[in-house]
Amino acid sequence: MIYKNKITLFFFLLLGFQLSAKDYVATEFGVKNDGLTLNTCSIQKAIDFIHEHGGGRLVFESGNYVTGSIYLKSNVTLQLDYGATILGSTNPFDYVKDKKIGWMSMIFAVNQENIGITGKGIINGRGFTTANNMVNYIHRGVFIDPLKYDRPNETNRPQNIYFRECTNIIITDITLKDPASWNQTYDQCKNLYVDHITVDSKSYWNNDGIDVVDCDGVVIKNSYFDAADDVLCFKSHSAQHICQNVVVDNCVGRSSANGLKFGTVSRGGFKNFKVTNLTIFDTFRSAITFAAVDGGEIENIVIDGVRSINTGNVIYLRIGDRWSSGKKPYMKNITISNVYAEVPLGKPDAGYNFEGPIEDLPRNISPASIVGLVENKIQNVTLKNIQIVYPGSGNPMYAKRGLTPAELDGVPEMREAYPEFSQFKELPAWGFYVRHAEGITFENVTFTALKKDYRPSVVLDDVKNATFSGLVVNEPESIGKQQVFPYKTSNLIIK
Amino acid sequence: MQKLFLKICLIMLISQGALCAKDYNASLFGIKSDGITLNTQSIQRAIDFISEKGGGKLKFYVGRYLTGSVQLKSNVSIELNEGAVLVGTTSIYDYMGINGTKALIMADGQQNIGVMGKGVIEGQGAGVIEQINKQIKKGYLEESMAQASPGLIAMKNCIGVNIEGFNLQNASGNFVTFSGCKQISIKGISIKNPATKEGKGLVFAQIDGLKLENLFIETAGAEIHSDGQSKNITIVNCKNASGKSLLMKN
Numbered sequence: 001m002i003y004k005n006k007i008t009l010f011f012f013l014l015l016g017f018q019l020s021a022k023d024y025v026a027t028e029f030g031v032k033n034d035g036l037t038l039n040t041c042s043i044q045k046a047i048d049f050i051h052e053h054g055g056g057r058l059v060f061e062s063g064n065y066v067t068g069s070i071y072l073k074s075n076v077t078l079q080l081d082y083g084a085t086i087l088g089s090t091n092p093f094d095y096v097k098d099k100k101i102g103w104m105s106m107i108f109a110v111n112q113e114n115i116g117i118t119g120k121g122i123i124n125g126r127g128f129t130t131a132n133n134m135v136n137y138i139h140r141g142v143f144i145d146p147l148k149y150d151r152p153n154e155t156n157r158p159q160n161i162y163f164r165e166c167t168n169i170i171i172t173d174i175t176l177k178d179p180a181s182w183n184q185t186y187d188q189c190k191n192l193y194v195d196h197i198t199v200d201s202k203s204y205w206n207n208d209g210i211d212v213v214d215c216d217g218v219v220i221k222n223s224y225f226d227a228a229d230d231v232l233c234f235k236s237h238s239a240q241h242i243c244q245n246v247v248v249d250n251c252v253g254r255s256s257a258n259g260l261k262f263g264t265v266s267r268g269g270f271k272n273f274k275v276t277n278l279t280i281f282d283t284f285r286s287a288i289t290f291a292a293v294d295g296g297e298i299e300n301i302v303i304d305g306v307r308s309i310n311t312g313n314v315i316y317l318r319i320g321d322r323w324s325s326g327k328k329p330y331m332k333n334i335t336i337s338n339v340y341a342e343v344p345l346g347k348p349d350a351g352y353n354f355e356g357p358i359e360d361l362p363r364n365i366s367p368a369s370i371v372g373l374v375e376n377k378i379q380n381v382t383l384k385n386i387q388i389v390y391p392g393s394g395n396p397m398y399a400k401r402g403l404t405p406a407e408l409d410g411v412p413e414m415r416e417a418y419p420e421f422s423q424f425k426e427l428p429a430w431g432f433y434v435r436h437a438e439g440i441t442f443e444n445v446t447f448t449a450l451k452k453d454y455r456p457s458v459v460l461d462d463v464k465n466a467t468f469s470g471l472v473v474n475e476p477e478s479i480g481k482q483q484v485f486p487y488k489t490s491n492l493i494i495k
Numbered sequence: 496m497q498k499l500f501l502k503i504c505l506i507m508l509i510s511q512g513a514l515c516a517k518d519y520n521a522s523l524f525g526i527k528s529d530g531i532t533l534n535t536q537s538i539q540r541a542i543d544f545i546s547e548k549g550g551g552k553l554k555f556y557v558g559r560y561l562t563g564s565v566q567l568k569s570n571v572s573i574e575l576n577e578g579a580v581l582v583g584t585t586s587i588y589d590y591m592g593i594n595g596t597k598a599l600i601m602a603d604g605q606q607n608i609g610v611m612g613k614g615v616i617e618g619q620g621a622g623v624i625e626q627i628n629k630q631i632k633k634g635y636l637e638e639s640m641a642q643a644s645p646g647l648i649a650m651k652n653c654i655g656v657n658i659e660g661f662n663l664q665n666a667s668g669n670f671v672t673f674s675g676c677k678q679i680s681i682k683g684i685s686i687k688n689p690a691t692k693e694g695k696g697l698v699f700a701q702i703d704g705l706k707l708e709n710l711f712i713e714t715a716g717a718e719i720h721s722d723g724q725s726k727n728i729t730i731v732n733c734k735n736a737s738g739k740s741l742l743m744k745n
Contacts, residue, residue, distance in 0.1 A: 029588075030630065032586075038533035137525065
């Protein structure tokens with residue numbers, strides 16, 4: 001694999017960079033660790049000084065350091081020692097809305113190289129307070145924002161980290177807490193290495209785990225994420241760029257939205273991903289969601305080894321037509337293997353701060369789904385060694401989608417809608433629903449319903465070339481029930 | 496005589512403008528009076544906002560308002576009421592300069608601006624100088640003491656500036672600096688407790704139209720210093736600590 005070699009080379013480069021770095025202690029620059037003093041200008045001075053004197057690490061020893069927006073510069077690493085906490089100012093006016101980026105952030109870097117944030121310290125955005133202070137200023141008329149849904153626009157709330165067009169980034173060991181918006185965004189960056197980080201991000205709306213936008217050469221491993229919004233979130237904001245050559249290994253995530261997500265903004269696309277040993281738990285929406293709704297291209301994606309425990313949905317693949325502006329999206333060559341998943345009857349994220357919104361009711365438990373468009377089918381998806389345990393108990397008196405042509409055709413297409421697994425409300429299957437797809441292979445797949453459901457386990461609608469081998473369906477009181485229901489489907493093989 | 500009449504008209508116009516401009520309390524912008532919160536960006540936001548809305552007064556009441564450098568904008572005045580202390584931070588990297596002159600309140604190319612009221616601008620000069628010395632010794636600050644020391648007010652290329660009524664103390668640099676400005680009025684100000692032996696009181700360069708009235712200036716350096724290229728200057732009842740009437744010194 002080409003991208004593996006590239007990544008190895010990148011490690012050596014990083015190693016060389018780290019060895020030659022000189023250490024500077026932050027307090028030496030007059031930066032205060034009292035948790036009260038706003039250090040924005042002193043920290044910026046220290047970064048600029050190190051940047052202008054050959055690079056090195058700015059070391060934050062144990063203590064609490066308050067800051068507003070700072071800009072990281074080439075060859076500077078912020079080292080947060082164990083016991084050091086960078087506290088975001090709770091005054092929204094202490095943050096810059098970067099003109100090029102159009103977002104607010106605590107730590108910016110634009111067009112820099114060889115930068116990093118390392119160490120066992122904490123970055124705490126204190127975002128709930130900051131966001132609410134912003135709401136106050138909006139009500140008083142001293143900051144202009146439409147306050148849609150009674151919250152400031154996400155670009156008017158600071159993230160913890162926003163790096164744009166940077167090369168060779170190392171983020172290791174740190175804990176990232178409570179931003180006011182997204183958490184950490186890497187946008188059009190090359191060679192991003194994230195290892196052993198902890199994310200605790202559920203203080204306000206849109207608190208993501210990590211957002212990787214149009215990056216090339218990314219490693220994210222051994223990390224733990226607990227987020228109100230999407231956890232491992234890959235995006236493509238630019239139709240001229242693509243998010244590619246990405247390795248994710250040994251990560252654990254909890255979310256009141258989705259676990260591993262491609263999109264929602266998906267203009268350019270996502271290529272060459274390898275995701276291994278992924279655990280998603282107590283997650284409101286899908287463990288895995290790929291959205292190609294803005295004209296993007298998704299291909300060559302391998303996901304191997306997933307434990308999805310207590311998640312509202314397991315797999316949701318979707319092509320839509322939201323902001324495509326004439327571009328033709330596609331999704332192909334996707335392999336998902338070695339998955340064990342349990343879907344609960346209740347709300348999987350109940351009790352977590354900033355719970356996901358209960359919506360799209362009435363519906364019984366939604367199946368995993370692959371849903372393309374009539375003219376843009378999802379192609380070549382292989383699902384291998386998959387076990388999903390559902391609660392079953394779908395009750396037609398509560399919500400019903402039967403198997404008549406009228407009912408199946410009646411599932412809305414929702415071409416322009418925001419893609420979520422629950423968007424179609426009641427679907428006609430309890431295990432897996434496939435619509436507008438081509439070349440779907442189920443190999444050694446087991447669906448278990450703990451209670452009887454009125455629906456069959458699998459419904460295929462407008463599918464070409466579907467192959468099932470070793471399909472096992474367990475459902476109480478279901479002797480003689482047809483568990484795979486094809487509709488407008490050609491070349492279906494069940495072995 | 497005609498010129499003087501025109502000037503009086505202009506001053507009246509300016510003061511009338513100030514009368515119909517809106518007042519804004521500092522708290523509206525979340526500016527904190529606790530002496531701990533660094534208010535630089537909130538004060539700056541307030542100034543920008545008031546200027547964009549057509550001008551007015553930013554009013555400070557009793558309390559200590561910690562800040563770094565802020566830039567005054569056209570048609571905005573800062574009013575420090577009795578008991579209000581605008582405190583310059585001892586954190587030296589929070590100060591900016593105009594053409595190398597650092598100050599707490601700065602203005603560059605603005606019109607119809609002012610600072611007034613019976614409050615105090617406190618420079619915390621001793622603390623600032625200590626920090627500058629430390630940073631120079633460590634090699635992190637590549638400026639001289641004179642370059643790094645912030646004054647309290649520095650304005651350049653401004654037209655129509657009204658400074659009135661308050662107390663300035665403990666500046667680490669020169670207290671007040673004006674260059675290339677027109678129609679400056681400074682009234683009823685007291686300047687005391689300079690932090691350095693070199694610190695000057697009022698420094699002027701290339702000013703056209705300057706009125707100094709009822710000032711008390713106690714500095715080790717020159718009380719009033721001019722480059723000799725200023726014109727249309729009136730000085731009425733300005734004294735130093737020993738009661739001596741002050742004149743322009745070149």
